[in-house]
Amino acid sequence: MLKPEILDPQGQAVQRALPRLGFEGVSDVRQGKRFELEVDGPVDDAALARIHDLAESFLANTVIEDFTVKVEEMVGEEK
Amino acid sequence: MLKPEILDPQGQAVQRALPRLGFEGVSDVRQGKRFELEVDGPVDDAALARIHDLAESFLANTVIEDFTVKVEEMVGEEK
Known part of the structure; x- marks a missing residue:
């Protein structure tokens, strides 16, 4: 935002x-804007940290935008 | 989305x-896309229903887009 x-x-x-x-x-x-990223493998702290970096460096323009990273369960995810 | x-x-x-x-x-x-709406007064079921209508009819293009309505506490909200 x-x-x-x-x-x-x-x-x-x-x-x-x-x-x-x-x-x-x-x-x-x-x-x-919002981006939905589908991640291979478990969304652990390391993956979250990487996604935070990615959002900060490429997805958001941090000069004018704030961003938050949230984890959501996939709908219809295999158990 | x-x-x-x-x-x-x-x-x-x-x-x-x-x-x-x-x-x-x-x-x-x-x-x-995401829209943040600031609502006057309490966000009760009636207000939520109105916002759902509003999202469906004006904010989203429901031919090609899905949408969800979520309630978030305002940062720095007066208690």
């Missing part, structure tokens, strides 16, 4: 459009 | 670039 101090014109446009479309009560909208 | 059956060239480009950049073991990358 864009850092809070960075202007987000896309999010603002969505936020201003919502009352016109009948949705009140949304005071702020911010738009960002 | 794009539905699994929809091709994601951006994600594929990222996935193919990773080994060159020294990151092995990522078998799939998919890129999508």
